[in-house]
Amino acid sequence: MCKILIPLMILGLTACQTRHVTRLDPATQIDLSGRWNDSDSRKVADQMIFELFDSDAFKKYAQSKTTKPVVVVGMIRNKTSEHIDPDNFVKKIELVIHNSGVADLVESSEFRDQLRVERTEQQDFSDPSTVKRMGMETGADLMLFGEMTSETDTFNNRRVVNYITTLFLTDIETNKRVWYGQNEIKKYMKN
Amino acid sequence: MNPGKFFIILPLAFTGLLLASCATYYQKHYDFNSEFEKGDLPKALETLQQKESLANSKSKFLYFVNNGLLLSLLGKYEESNAFLEKAFMFGEDYQINYFHEAAGYFTNPNMAVYKGEDHEHLMLLYFKTINFLKMNMPEEALVECRRLNIRLNQLSDKYHTVNKYRRDAFIHNLMGIIYQSTNDYNNAFIAYRNAWEIYEQDYSSLFALHAPDQLRKDLLNTAWWTGFTEEFYHYREKFNMPEYVPVKPEAELVFFWHNGLSPVKNELSINFLIDHRSENMVVFTNEQLGIAFPFAIEEKKERSDLQSLDIFRVAFPKYDERPEYFRRGSIELDSISVPLECAEDISKIAVHSLRERMVLEFSKGLLRAALKKATEMSMKKEDEGLAALIGVVNAMTEKADTRNWQTLPHSIYYARAPLKVGANKVIFQIDADHDRARYTFTYQAKKAQTLFHTFSSLETSLGMPYRLY
Numbered sequence: 290m291c292k293i294l295i296p297l298m299i300l301g302l303t304a305c306q307t308r309h310v311t312r313l314d315p316a317t318q319i320d321l322s323g324r325w326n327d328s329d330s331r332k333v334a335d336q337m338i339f340e341l342f343d344s345d346a347f348k349k350y351a352q353s354k355t356t357k358p359v360v361v362v363g364m365i366r367n368k369t370s371e372h373i374d375p376d377n378f379v380k381k382i383e384l385v386i387h388n389s390g391v392a393d394l395v396e397s398s399e400f401r402d403q404l405r406v407e408r409t410e411q412q413d414f415s416d417p418s419t420v421k422r423m424g425m426e427t428g429a430d431l432m433l434f435g436e437m438t439s440e441t442d443t444f445n446n447r448r449v450v451n452y453i454t455t456l457f458l459t460d461i462e463t464n465k466r467v468w469y470g471q472n473e474i475k476k477y478m479k480n
Numbered sequence: 481m482n483p484g485k486f487f488i489i490l491p492l493a494f495t496g497l498l499l500a501s502c503a504t505y506y507q508k509h510y511d512f513n514s515e516f517e518k519g520d521l522p523k524a525l526e527t528l529q530q531k532e533s534l535a536n537s538k539s540k541f542l543y544f545v546n547n548g549l550l551l552s553l554l555g556k557y558e559e560s561n562a563f564l565e566k567a568f569m570f571g572e573d574y575q576i577n578y579f580h581e582a583a584g585y586f587t588n589p590n591m592a593v594y595k596g597e598d599h600e601h602l603m604l605l606y607f608k609t610i611n612f613l614k615m616n617m618p619e620e621a622l623v624e625c626r627r628l629n630i631r632l633n634q635l636s637d638k639y640h641t642v643n644k645y646r647r648d649a650f651i652h653n654l655m656g657i658i659y660q661s662t663n664d665y666n667n668a669f670i671a672y673r674n675a676w677e678i679y680e681q682d683y684s685s686l687f688a689l690h691a692p693d694q695l696r697k698d699l700l701n702t703a704w705w706t707g708f709t710e711e712f713y714h715y716r717e718k719f720n721m722p723e724y725v726p727v728k729p730e731a732e733l734v735f736f737w738h739n740g741l742s743p744v745k746n747e748l749s750i751n752f753l754i755d756h757r758s759e760n761m762v763v764f765t766n767e768q769l770g771i772a773f774p775f776a777i778e779e780k781k782e783r784s785d786l787q788s789l790d791i792f793r794v795a796f797p798k799y800d801e802r803p804e805y806f807r808r809g810s811i812e813l814d815s816i817s818v819p820l821e822c823a824e825d826i827s828k829i830a831v832h833s834l835r836e837r838m839v840l841e842f843s844k845g846l847l848r849a850a851l852k853k854a855t856e857m858s859m860k861k862e863d864e865g866l867a868a869l870i871g872v873v874n875a876m877t878e879k880a881d882t883r884n885w886q887t888l889p890h891s892i893y894y895a896r897a898p899l900k901v902g903a904n905k906v907i908f909q910i911d912a913d914h915d916r917a918r919y920t921f922t923y924q925a926k927k928a929q930t931l932f933h934t935f936s937s938l939e940t941s942l943g944m945p946y947r948l949y
Contacts, residue, residue, distance in 0.1 A: 308573075322637055366706065367666050370674055372629050372655075446640050480640050 323478035325373045325452060333454050333472045334381035340470045341382075342391065347458065347468045350431075351391065359393045359427055360386060360458070363434035369452065373437060378454075382433070395429050431458050431467060446480035504882035505539070506744045516550070516887055517741070519938055525550045538593045539883055541570050545596075545604050549887050553936055557611040564608040568627070571601045588795070589844070589881035598635055599829045600885045602651050605631065609658060610736065613932040618662045625658050645686065645833050649678035650824035650892060653695055657734055657896075660702060661930035669702040669711070687828040692821035694896050701726040729898030731925035733906065735820065737809050738936040740890030742826050743799040745834075745882040751793050752846070764846050773846050792853055794845040795880040796838075799831045804890050805939035806917075809910040811895055820893035827890045849878070889936065899925040910937060 313319075318328040341347055351358055362383060365375035386392050396404060411420045435456035442449045451473060458468040506513055512531075515524035528550065534543035544567035551560035574595050605628050612621040628651050639646040656671035676699055679691035696719045703712040704726040716724055750771070752764040764773045809820040834841070897906070908919045923931050 322633060324633065366708075367670065368708065368711075370670060372626075372667055372670060 323448070323450075323476055325369070325371055327377070329452065329474050330377040331381070332474065334378040334385075336472050337378075337454070337456055337470045338382050338385045341456075341458065341468055342389070344468050344470075350460075350467045354430070357391070357393050358430045359395055360431045360433055361395045361429035361461075362397045363432045365434060365456075366436040369437050369439035370441065371439070375435075375437060379433075382456075392431075393427070395427050401426075429461055432461055433458050448478045449475065450478070451475045504744075504746055505542075505884070506746075506882065506886060512546075513886065517938055517940075521550060521554055525554065538590070541567055541594055541596045541600075542883060542885060544570065545600065545885050546887050548604060549607060549885075552607050552611055552934075557615050561608050561611050564604050564611070567596075567604045568601075568608070571596060571604075588848070588877050588879045590879065590883070592881075594881070594883045597830065597833060597884060598638070598645065599648070599826060599833065600888070602628065602631055602635075602648055603826070603885070603888055606651065606654060609654065610932060610934055613658070613661070614934075618658075621658050622662060625655050628655055642682070643686070644836055645682075645829055647678045647682055648824075649675045649683050649689075649691070652678060653692075653823055656695075656698060656702070660698065661732075661734070661932075665702040665705040669699065669706050669708065672699040672702060686832060687825050689822060689825055689828075692823055692894070694821055694894070695823075696721065697724070698896070700724055728928075730901045730927060731899040731929045731931070733811075733897045733899050733904070733923060733925075733931045733933065735811055735895050735897065735906075735908070736932070736934045737820050737893040737908075737910070738889035738891075738934060739806055739809070739893055739910075740804040740827075740940050741802045741938060742884075742886060742888035742890055743801045743830050744886050745797050745880075745884045746800045747880040747882055748796045748798040749793050750796065751791055752849070753791055764850075771842065773842060792849055793878060794849045795878050796841055796845050797834065797880040797882055799834055799884075801827055801831065802890060802940040802942055805915075805941045806910040806912050806937055809893055809908065811897055812907040812909065813897055813899075813904060816897070818895045818897045820895045822891050822893050824892040825890075826888050826892070830884065845880070852878070890940070899923060899931065901925055901927050908935060912939075 315327070316331070320326065320328070362379055365379055367373055367375060383394055387394050395401075408421050408423060412423070433456060435454065437455075438453045440451045440453075452475075454472045454474075456468075456470045457466055459466050509531075512524055512527045515521075515527055525547075528543070528546055531543070534540060537543070544563045548560045548564035548567060551557075551563065574593075605624050609621050609624040609628070612618070612624060632648060632651060635648065636646050652671050652675035656668045656675060659665070659668035659671060672695060676691050676695055679689065679695070683689040683691075696715075700712055700715055700719070700721070703709075703715060705728075716722065750766050752766050752771075754764060765771065811818050811820065902925065904923045904925055906921050906923060908921065910917050917937075919935070921933065923933075925931060
């Protein structure tokens with residue numbers, strides 16, 4: 290009887306579990322499921338920013354302008370089988386462009402619409418001395434857009450996924466592609 | 481009997497009495513269940529909320545989801561979501577309590593906390609999402625959508641064999657519908673494509689359920705609207721719909737029909753014989769059912785404890801299905817009739833999931849029975865009276881875990897219908913073998929708006945409260 294009751298009592302004493310939470314350096318790479326995660330977003334952003342700034346075509350384009358080129362971010366289409374938010378790495382790229390001073394950024398269509406509503410309402414409701422003028426938006430020179438694709442191969446409990454992120458920086462006036470960058474992340478997972 | 485033993489026997493007897501109720505979970509809550517099945521939802525809610533102590537019980541998950549579902553049916557979406565959020569957080573924070581688990585092995589599995597079936601955790605988020613959409617809160621619905629995605633990933637990581645319910649096509653489909661309603665066609669396309677693959681690869685073989693035609697159209701529409709022309713033509717050919725051209729209506733209605741009621745867990749008692757032929761092994765057998773479970777016995781004492789045990793009863797859970805009463809449904813508007821298509825057969829998923837883990841259930845049940853009997857036999861050598869009492873308590877406490885979310889529908893059907901801006905009169909018709917019901921609804925639609933409606937028919941083909949069945 291004791292052989293049964295004693296382990297039960299020990300279990301009783303150890304039953305109260307606590308949840309452990311640890312704060313980590315955001316740069317720490319942790320892979321749990323093998324799906325796209327923050328480390329992949331960071332890797333794509335870091336490598337593509339470097340490729341963009343290092344490209345001769347972009348340097349040449351920037352030098353040809355009398356002012357800093359103005360960039361707007363367009364649509365990054367996701368063709369993978371996962372719900373990946375490309376904003377996670379696009380915002381990092383935008384941040385570096387903005388802070389580097391190499392180019393200026395204008396708001397994408399999502400935020401532009403809100404600004405236009407605000408500006409329109411100012412015409413009717415704001416102090417005339419503070420009303421912002423219509424028709425003074427800065428037109429972008431370049432649009433950054435692209436797509437994400439993935440190729441998956443599975444056999445039994447093994448899976449290989451290759452994520453390909455392609456970004457283009459295109460001259461809005463001429464449709465000429467100024468910069469073209471591609472990043473691949475290949476993962477092998479075994480259950 | 482000496483006085484010391486009295487203090488051992490008394491709590492044992494008391495525990496036995498407490499756990500002795502042989503009623504299933506359904507029967508314990510019969511008042512609530514019968515009111516719900518009769519469609520007296522306010523009374524059912526009142527009955528449920530009178531049992532507030534359930535919110536701190538080992539079945540608290542069921543208390544939360546039953547409240548959430550009932551309040552949703554009653555149109556109290558905010559209150560419903562408050563309960564469903566509690567159920568969701570329970571799932572997030574759930575940790576195994578080893579003491580309760582061990583207690584389950586020595587008495588019965590109802591001593592452990594009910595953690596909820598996989599499909600139940602997905603369904604609670606379905607109801608929560610629909611509540612937000614009905615309240616015209618698409619951003620909040622999208623949050624639930626992301627939670628669903630995480631839950632789906634957890635589910636697919638949990639199981640690795642193809643025969644398990646490890647991917648939910650309807651939930652992917654639902655995510656597509658929500659993304660589409662918020663004009664996020666790219667994510668909608670991904671969700672629809674995943675849903676279509678799962679219907680074709682998993683659901684068709686596991687549950688005899690194929691991808692709805694509406695899903696094919698939605699997949700093509702969102703491919704086109706995202707600008708995935710290559711994918712559009714690829715799937716149009718694959719679906720054999722060469723003439724299909726995506727058309728955006730002025731507004732849309734997505735109509736979900738919750739048909740019938742999900743199965744109820746009941747108890748199945750099986751008598752086992754012990755076969756002592758092997759040296760280090762005893763085999764629990766039931767020849768009638770063709771079941772044989774070997775258990776390794778290492779110690780001589782354990783072997784002798786089980787030696788005199790020849791036959792015993794073990795209780796296992798099983799599902800009693802409640803077949804649908806209504807067989808098909810459709811919505812009619814402006815001389816168009818759109819059939820409602822089955823997108824999720826919750827009944828089949830529940831039964832399949834239990835069947836798939838039945839080996840585990842058998843092992844747990846037999847281990848429980850073996851532990852109980854070994855304790856009884858061990859005690860018999862010290863005190864026959866106490867051993868007899870333990871035997872009585874063991875027999876009284878032997879029962880299966882019959883808890884499940886019993887207010888869920890049997891199946892979910894859906895249809896997407898075009899609306900015009902302004903008032904739209906829609907007739908919803910459901911047909912049984914010799915019966916028909918028609919309901920008329922009027923929807924006020926704005927330009928490019930997607931309206932959501934759910935209709936629950938609680939009738940089952942049993943035609944009477946489940947208990948009498």
